[in-house]
Amino acid sequence: MKREINLNEKVKIIPLGGLEQIGMNITAIEYEDNIIVVDCGLSFPDDDMLGIDLVIPDVTYLKENIDKVKGFVITHGHEDHIGALPYVLKEINVPVYATKLTIGIIEGKLKEHNLLNSVKRKIVKYGQSINLGCFRIEFIRTNHSIVDAAALAIFTPAGIIVHTGDFKIDYTPVFGDAIDLTRFGELGKKGVLALMCDSTNVLRPGFTMSERTIGKTFDHIFAENIERRIIIATFASNVDRVQQIINSAYKYGRKVIVEGRSMVNVITIASELGYIKIPENTLIDIDEMKNYTDKQIVLVTTGSQGESMAALSRMAASIHKKVTIKPGDAVILSSTPIPGNEKAVSRVINELSMKGANVIYEETHVSGHACQEEIKLIYSLVKPAFAIPVHGEYRHLKAHAELAESMGIDKEHIVIMSSGDVLSIGYEGAEVVEKVPSGGVLVDGLGVGDVGNIVLRDRQNLAENGIIIVVMTLEKYSNQLLSGPDIVTRGFVYVRESENLIVDAKHVVYDALEDCLNKRVSDWGRIKMVVKDSLSEYLWKKMKRSPMILPIIMEVD
Numbered sequence: 001m002k003r004e005i006n007l008n009e010k011v012k013i014i015p016l017g018g019l020e021q022i023g024m025n026i027t028a029i030e031y032e033d034n035i036i037v038v039d040c041g042l043s044f045p046d047d048d049m050l051g052i053d054l055v056i057p058d059v060t061y062l063k064e065n066i067d068k069v070k071g072f073v074i075t076h077g078h079e080d081h082i083g084a085l086p087y088v089l090k091e092i093n094v095p096v097y098a099t100k101l102t103i104g105i106i107e108g109k110l111k112e113h114n115l116l117n118s119v120k121r122k123i124v125k126y127g128q129s130i131n132l133g134c135f136r137i138e139f140i141r142t143n144h145s146i147v148d149a150a151a152l153a154i155f156t157p158a159g160i161i162v163h164t165g166d167f168k169i170d171y172t173p174v175f176g177d178a179i180d181l182t183r184f185g186e187l188g189k190k191g192v193l194a195l196m197c198d199s200t201n202v203l204r205p206g207f208t209m210s211e212r213t214i215g216k217t218f219d220h221i222f223a224e225n226i227e228r229r230i231i232i233a234t235f236a237s238n239v240d241r242v243q244q245i246i247n248s249a250y251k252y253g254r255k256v257i258v259e260g261r262s263m264v265n266v267i268t269i270a271s272e273l274g275y276i277k278i279p280e281n282t283l284i285d286i287d288e289m290k291n292y293t294d295k296q297i298v299l300v301t302t303g304s305q306g307e308s309m310a311a312l313s314r315m316a317a318s319i320h321k322k323v324t325i326k327p328g329d330a331v332i333l334s335s336t337p338i339p340g341n342e343k344a345v346s347r348v349i350n351e352l353s354m355k356g357a358n359v360i361y362e363e364t365h366v367s368g369h370a371c372q373e374e375i376k377l378i379y380s381l382v383k384p385a386f387a388i389p390v391h392g393e394y395r396h397l398k399a400h401a402e403l404a405e406s407m408g409i410d411k412e413h414i415v416i417m418s419s420g421d422v423l424s425i426g427y428e429g430a431e432v433v434e435k436v437p438s439g440g441v442l443v444d445g446l447g448v449g450d451v452g453n454i455v456l457r458d459r460q461n462l463a464e465n466g467i468i469i470v471v472m473t474l475e476k477y478s479n480q481l482l483s484g485p486d487i488v489t490r491g492f493v494y495v496r497e498s499e500n501l502i503v504d505a506k507h508v509v510y511d512a513l514e515d516c517l518n519k520r521v522s523d524w525g526r527i528k529m530v531v532k533d534s535l536s537e538y539l540w541k542k543m544k545r546s547p548m549i550l551p552i553i554m555e556v557d
Contacts, residue, residue: 075165145368159193306344327356
């Protein structure tokens with residue numbers, strides 16, 4: 001087989017996120033003085049990340065090699081692939097390349113962060129290639145739960161790397177054409193060094209159903225709930241799903257209200273770019289809802305994952321300013337819970353049901369990811385020398401490795417990577433040669449990275465055990481106690497019901513302080529330490545609790 005490459009060459013593949021989890025996808029591909037970055041996503045915080053809004057990837061490696069970075073190439077417009085761009089571009093300002101809708105959604109984010117004028121963007125069409133340093137990147141049409149998704153064929157001096165992005169094989173998509181399987185086959189004939197393939201649904205046998213099948217389900221639901229108000233929650237980015245809801249609403253003479261900031265943003269962009277067709281006079285503003293009866297309305301909203309501040313969760317908790325759930329409302333959750341979100345989704349379903357809503361949450365969703373047979377089809381077309389499973393937790397990656405082996409890939413040529421691994425790969429072989437910084441940077445409000453493990457640990461401690469503040473006033477030179485000790489507690493005990501405990505605690509602090517002064521200890525740090533240790537020991541003996549203790553010493557002349 002003829003290959004226009006040097007078989008001895010090696011290229012580096014460096015995932016900086018997106019492995020061991022579903023979210024925060026970002027991979028650097030490096031050859032000598034050239035680096036391109038595939039995707040730049042965020043993930044949402046775990047339950048123990050108290051107060052954290054978002055988690056973005058650690059791009060220390062890219063900052064250290066900023067002169068080599070040629071650009072970001074983006075596969076599609078989901079948060080776990082583009083969400084971190086506004087934060088990362090502030091430090092690594094290089095051009096961004098993506099398809100039309102993806103660039104439209106990215107521009108909306110850049111606008112929010114005042115980066116629209118400083119960041120270069122380029123729209124790439126399917127079949128078109130861009131040259132970045134020594135790399136040539138071709139965008140290939142795929143199908144996914146957002147329009148304009150692409151796979152990437154990355155031509156490197158060491159061989160072709162095919163990155164599928166998130167994909168499924170949909171022969172009857174709602175918008176646009178089916179996945180370009182022909183191109184995958186052509187690349188396979190040329191010879192592909194490595195396939196980096198989506199693992200999300202690798203545990204599911206068979207094929208993923210076409211998005212179009214959901215249209216019939218919606219028609220059926222609309223027909224069954226002809227007298228009821230219909231509320232449908234789905235992913236903001238699933239433009240095809242919203243299109244089918246609009247089609248059914250139009251067919252049944254209903255007006256559509258779009259609610260939820262992210263939903264409104266994406267639908268506005270998709271509509272402006274021609275990716276969604278809304279019949280005239282179908283869309284109305286939420287303030288016009290009062291002018292129509294329940295059977296004339298369908299509400300499309302965010303919150304299908306039980307996110308606490310999303311529109312549906314606020315409706316369920318009766319804190320939405322404009323929508324109140326009424327008995328008889330038909331509420332449809334048109335998505336499946338992302339792993340880890342099951343509890344939150346169950347809570348929302350329970351709250352809605354208690355308000356008398358009829359909640360429908362089964363058979364109203366098809367996945368945007370390929371199941372086993374579709375992944376096998378890609379392997380049989382691409383015929384890669386190496387398989388590198390991506391986009392999944394470890395269990396997904398391991399199952400994907402077994403599937404690749406069943407497709408005839410040599411076990412030695414299947415590489416399960418961890419975030420931060422540097423894989424040096426060429427036709428001669430592949431090995432992890434070093435480890436670079438990776439992991440999550442926490443975003444809290446406007447602060448990026450200023451909340452680390454120590455702050456999180458303090459937050460967890462405060463949440464679990466509460467805090468006790470001990471205030472003492474000492475005379476400047478003699479260190480005599482002038483007032484106090486006063487004790488203030490939050491989240492530890494209810495003071496009015498624990499007066500004896502507080503009095504005893506004051507005695508413990510007083511005795512510790514007297515002991516220090518009798519021993520002529522004048523160092524405040526030492527005094528604080530003794531007070532803290534004495535009080536901590538007393539509370540543990542008395543209550544088996546360890547609150548955070550903050551001694552404060554004030555000095556008076």
